[in-house]
Structures are given as C-alpha cells and as structure tokens.
Amino acid sequence: MKEKLRLLVEDNTTKNGKLFDYIIQALILLSLVAFSVETLPDITNETKFYLDVFETFCVIIFSLEYIIRVYVAEKPLKYIFSFYGVIDLMAILPFYLKGTLDFRALRVFRVFRIFRALKLIRYNKALHRFHLAAKLVREEIILFLIVTAIFMFLASAGIYYFENEAQPEVFASIFHSAWWAVVTLTTVGYGDVYPITTGGKIFTFCILIIGVGIVTIPAGLVATSLSKAREIEERDDSQLE
Incomplete structure (x- = not known):
C-alpha cells in the first residue's frame, strides 16, 4: 500500500500519477480563484457559503495529500522542512487555526509543481539555476x-x-x-x-x-x-x- 501511494503522489509517469497531479494542480488554481473572489466587498451570503464549502473540500484534499506525502517520504522530516513541505503545510494550517493569519495565498507557490507534472524540463533547469545562484551569492x-x-x-x-x-x-x-x-x-x-x-x-x-x-x-x-x-x-x- 505504501509503495502504491508513493507511486501515486511522486511518480507522474503513470496514468494514475498524472491524473493525481492534474487534479491537485486544478484544485490549487481553483482555490486561489475562490480565495480572490472571497475578498470582493459585495458578494452575497449564498456565494460566501458555496466558497466556504469549496474551501473545506480543498483543505480536506490538500490535508490528505500532505499526510500521504509525509507517510511515503523516505525521510519524512526532510520533506516536512523542505520548501514544498512548508508551503503545503502553510496552505492548510489557517483552516485549522481559525482567527489567525491567513496564509492561503501561499498556495500559489505550489504551482511550481506543475513544471514537474508537465515535464517542463527546461523550467526545472531554470529553477535549479536559481537555486545554484542563491548558494553562490x-x-x-x-x-x-x-x-x-x-x-x-x-x-x-x-x-x-x-x-x-x-x-x-x-x-x-x-x-x-x-x-x-x-x-x-x-x-x-x-x-x-x-x-x-x-x-x-x-x-x-x-x-x-x-x-x-x-x-x-x-x-x-x-x-x-x-x-x-x-x-x-x-x-x-x-x-x-
């Protein structure tokens, strides 16, 4: 089971892996749109209700994804304290800590995963170049x-x-x-x-x-x-x- 889950969330060469990546990316983008719509001053209570329902649904999916990624990681602590691990946690934490700072906008950083999902190798190289440049300077x-x-x-x-x-x-x-x-x-x-x-x-x-x-x-x-x-x-x- 652990190996199947690992292939699902980390290996996007399989059909199920690709589908999982695309669903997560779509939810990330839609949640950002919903978050932006929520800030409009004149939205109705009905719209707010549906936005809250969608936010709850997204958080449940993102929470399950985060737990699975921690579970299947060879070094869980390394993932938890990695860039994506911190962003993944900050994207769902405000939901469980009502009344505190809202970090949902940080979900935009999760869009970087789309480079991996779509196999945009040249962008992966560019990100690696930025990482190397940061170390140099x-x-x-x-x-x-x-x-x-x-x-x-x-x-x-x-x-x-x-x-x-x-x-x-x-x-x-x-x-x-x-x-x-x-x-x-x-x-x-x-x-x-x-x-x-x-x-x-x-x-x-x-x-x-x-x-x-x-x-x-x-x-x-x-x-x-x-x-x-x-x-x-x-x-x-x-x-x-």
Whole structure:
C-alpha cells in the first residue's frame, strides 16, 4: 500500500500519477480563484457559503495529500522542512487555526509543481539555476543585508536628530523615523513623511544617493550569480557529454 501511494503522489509517469497531479494542480488554481473572489466587498451570503464549502473540500484534499506525502517520504522530516513541505503545510494550517493569519495565498507557490507534472524540463533547469545562484551569492546577500540594516539605523537616527524638534509628532523617536528611512533608502519616497528643516533636507539628499546604490546592488549580485550558475551548468553538461 505504501509503495502504491508513493507511486501515486511522486511518480507522474503513470496514468494514475498524472491524473493525481492534474487534479491537485486544478484544485490549487481553483482555490486561489475562490480565495480572490472571497475578498470582493459585495458578494452575497449564498456565494460566501458555496466558497466556504469549496474551501473545506480543498483543505480536506490538500490535508490528505500532505499526510500521504509525509507517510511515503523516505525521510519524512526532510520533506516536512523542505520548501514544498512548508508551503503545503502553510496552505492548510489557517483552516485549522481559525482567527489567525491567513496564509492561503501561499498556495500559489505550489504551482511550481506543475513544471514537474508537465515535464517542463527546461523550467526545472531554470529553477535549479536559481537555486545554484542563491548558494553562490548567499554570503554577499547576508553581508548586504547587514550593511543595509546599519544604514537603516543610521538614517533613522540621523533624521530623528534633524527633525525631532521641528516635527515631534512625526519623528517622535528613532523607531518612528524608521519608516522614513525605509522609503527613502529604497528610493520609493511616498511623501507621507518628509523633512522640513534645512539640515534634514541635506541629510535626505545624502540618504537618497546611498539608496540608489543600495537598490542596484542586489540586482548586480543576482545577475552575476545567475551568469556563474549558467557557466557551471554548461560546464557540467559538457563533461557529461
């Protein structure tokens, strides 16, 4: 029985395996549509009732699928703490924890399984390339996040120093000033919080210049790592040939 279940959920080369994959993928997509419809402000109570019934049905199916995948996995803990394992759990957990955060939108990540179901090998290679690129650039990203956090604190403290006296309600503390630091360093600049003193404006100009660099660094890191990942992949392919 365990082997039959394993072939059903993990082997999509068989007729039953393909059918299982297609049904799960269809339910994932339909549940996302239902979740989106549920957020409409003017839906009727009858529509809400049918959406709740469909959500319950989806959760039952997804729960059974999750239990089966844990049961047939060679290393259950490895699956449970894997990317898909966490996403699969987060997709059903809110149903059993009523009144808490709703993670149903995370089901969209389960769509990645369709690459496997439809045997889209080139997309599997692309996903592998992203995974390899993430490993290559992991240290740089961690260092970048640490440096960004330092700049965030300095920006929050600096604008607090310049603007607290002039705008005590807006820049009441370094914590209150952190929102301004976020939107300024990321060059978004919503305009809801802005300096009015001369020192604050000059300081903002400096932070904006730094922000331009902060925004472009991740893009450069990702582009470089993807290029290296492709080179490694091509080299491995040539060695296999």
